[in-house]
Amino acid sequence: MSAFIDTLGSIWSNSGYATLFDFANGGYLYLIMIIVGCGLLYLAIVKEFEPLLLLPIAFGMILANLPDSGIIHMEYFINTPTGHPMWSEILDNGGLADMLYCGVKLGIYPPLIFLGIGTMTDFGPLISNPISLLLGAAAQLGIFATYLGARLLGFTGPEASGIGIIGGADGPTAIYVASMLAPHLLGSIAVAAYSYMALVPVIQPPIMKLLTTKKERQIVMTQLRVVSKTEKIIFPIMCTILVSLLLPDAAVLVGMLMLGNLMKESGVVDRIKNTAGNELMNIITIFLGLSVGCTTSANTFLNRQTVFIIVLGLIAFSFGTAGGVLLGKVLCFVTKGKVNPLIGSAGVSAVPMAARVSQKVGQQENPTNFLLMHAMGPNVAGVIGSAVAAGILINIFG
Amino acid sequence: MIGLLAITPQPNDGIVVITGMSLVFLILVVLALIIMAQGKIFDYITAKKEKAHSAKASESAARAQAVSTAASSEPEAPAVEAGIPQEVVAAIAAALACISGGKYQLRAVRKARRDGWSQSSLLDETQPF
Numbered sequence: 001m002s003a004f005i006d007t008l009g010s011i012w013s014n015s016g017y018a019t020l021f022d023f024a025n026g027g028y029l030y031l032i033m034i035i036v037g038c039g040l041l042y043l044a045i046v047k048e049f050e051p052l053l054l055l056p057i058a059f060g061m062i063l064a065n066l067p068d069s070g071i072i073h074m075e076y077f078i079n080t081p082t083g084h085p086m087w088s089e090i091l092d093n094g095g096l097a098d099m100l101y102c103g104v105k106l107g108i109y110p111p112l113i114f115l116g117i118g119t120m121t122d123f124g125p126l127i128s129n130p131i132s133l134l135l136g137a138a139a140q141l142g143i144f145a146t147y148l149g150a151r152l153l154g155f156t157g158p159e160a161s162g163i164g165i166i167g168g169a170d171g172p173t174a175i176y177v178a179s180m181l182a183p184h185l186l187g188s189i190a191v192a193a194y195s196y197m198a199l200v201p202v203i204q205p206p207i208m209k210l211l212t213t214k215k216e217r218q219i220v221m222t223q224l225r226v227v228s229k230t231e232k233i234i235f236p237i238m239c240t241i242l243v244s245l246l247l248p249d250a251a252v253l254v255g256m257l258m259l260g261n262l263m264k265e266s267g268v269v270d271r272i273k274n275t276a277g278n279e280l281m282n283i284i285t286i287f288l289g290l291s292v293g294c295t296t297s298a299n300t301f302l303n304r305q306t307v308f309i310i311v312l313g314l315i316a317f318s319f320g321t322a323g324g325v326l327l328g329k330v331l332c333f334v335t336k337g338k339v340n341p342l343i344g345s346a347g348v349s350a351v352p353m354a355a356r357v358s359q360k361v362g363q364q365e366n367p368t369n370f371l372l373m374h375a376m377g378p379n380v381a382g383v384i385g386s387a388v389a390a391g392i393l394i395n396i397f398g
Numbered sequence: 399m400i401g402l403l404a405i406t407p408q409p410n411d412g413i414v415v416i417t418g419m420s421l422v423f424l425i426l427v428v429l430a431l432i433i434m435a436q437g438k439i440f441d442y443i444t445a446k447k448e449k450a451h452s453a454k455a456s457e458s459a460a461r462a463q464a465v466s467t468a469a470s471s472e473p474e475a476p477a478v479e480a481g482i483p484q485e486v487v488a489a490i491a492a493a494l495a496c497i498s499g500g501k502y503q504l505r506a507v508r509k510a511r512r513d514g515w516s517q518s519s520l521l522d523e524t525q526p527f
Contacts, residue, residue: 126433127436127437130430130431130437133426133429133433134423134426134427134430137422137423137426138423140418140419140422143418144414144415144418145415147415147418148411148415157408225437228440230440231436235433242425242428243425243429246425247421247425381426384426384429385426388421388426389418389422392418392422396409396414396417
């Protein structure tokens with residue numbers, strides 16, 4: 001009998017439950033992380049907050065915080081003696097999550113996600129109204145304003161850059177920059193970025209209404225110019241060459257986005273376009289979400305920095321929206337009322353959610369007004385703008 | 399400038415923000431200008447094509463007008479020899495109009511007076527059809 005009890009005791013002491021309920025040695029931290037993971041799963045499943053990425057991130061968070069599961073070895077990637085990932089250790093002792101995380105660490109997944117996004121993006125509204133690019137640029141104010149805020153709160157330059165990029169409202173870009181400049185904050189930054197992207201319809205409308213008059217919100221914009229197929233084919237090639245020559249660090253993000261778009265617009269590679277936009281993107285989304293979720297441990301997530309990141313993320317989105325709307329007001333004034341400032345808020349990326357918000361707020365004031373296609377221009381310009389901003393920050397701090 | 403920034407260990411925050419925003423604007427403004435120029439070029443090419451197309455269309459319309467005018471200015475009926483049915487006259491007139499594009503007009507229709515050799519030759523040429 002005593003042998004049986006001893007065996008049971010041994011199994012218990014070796015189980016994760018023993019560590020989890022060992023509150024004296026910080027077992028409660030695992031419990032809190034599991035509860036946070038379940039909370040995020042609730043948001044993803046019930047509230048449908050960016051579920052495609054939030055669901056695997058949240059589940060990865062739970063997996064990584066099951067005591068003694070050893071699913072990921074972040075000590076091989078971060079704060080290593082040489083400052084570089086310990087590749088031989090990863091290959092010798094690493095498991096599934098370690099291997100998947102290599103794709104994040106090496107900056108492989110975000111560009112591949114961009115490839116898929118490119119196959120689904122129509123740059124037609126932007127080409128027909130190039131002024132949209134200015135709105136996309138103005139909305140990047142959120143990135144740099146948040147950078148300043150993060151610096152004031154004591155974050156280092158690279159950390160502040162990783163946090164600021166949340167303002168780009170572009171998940172893959174945020175993950176890319178964070179994995180390059182602040183890998184220890186990756187989990188918090190990714191969770192904040194995707195949570196706020198899902199909250200765009202809640203965050204943006206009050207700011208848009210606050211900064212515009214009723215008369216401005218009622219402006220009906222004129223029909224867009226018809227863009228030829230040739231123009232749509234030239235655009236991704238020209239954009240890649242121009243941006244990459246000026247800012248080589250943005251080449252991989254912009255290049256992949258434009259490659260996907262060229263596949264779509266050329267119309268000659270339907271098979272690989274469909275693969276890039278569907279199967280490949282879905283596979284990468286699973287890998288990216290799961291491995292980012294696995295990076296969140298109690299030590300790196302349950303601290304004051306995460307609270308700051310959550311607050312700064314909100315500031316980033318708010319400033320980005322305000323920047324776009326304010327430049328929209330300037331353009332409205334310059335063009336003598338031909339531009340509805342509401343389309344400026346779509347410059348924060350978050351395609352196509354932010355454009356839909358512009359449409360919705362505009363239609364509240366004038367039910368016959370259709371701003372969606374006009375807002376899609378700044379929206380896709382925001383994707384380019386945030387990739388450019390990411391390239392600048394990596395160039396400065398990388 | 400970018401290269402210089404890259405080798406600076408901890409650049410001043412103000413410089414990061416100003417440089418960052420300026421570069422984002424600069425790149426996107428350049429892109430916007432290029433797209434605008436490209437748009438103008440394509441609009442010009444399209445307008446030129448449309449102009450050529452409309453010129454061709456108006457030319458053919460003018461020709462058609464001329465044909466109808468010519469037709470209406472010559473209302474005289476052709477002199478038809480007795481014994482030739484009206485259907486035959488209409489078919490000959492239609493064939494002539496079709497081949498000449500309205501340039502020639504049927505003035506008279508009369509039976510051909512051929513000798514035996516001519517008749518035989520005509521049959522040789524037309525019988526296969």
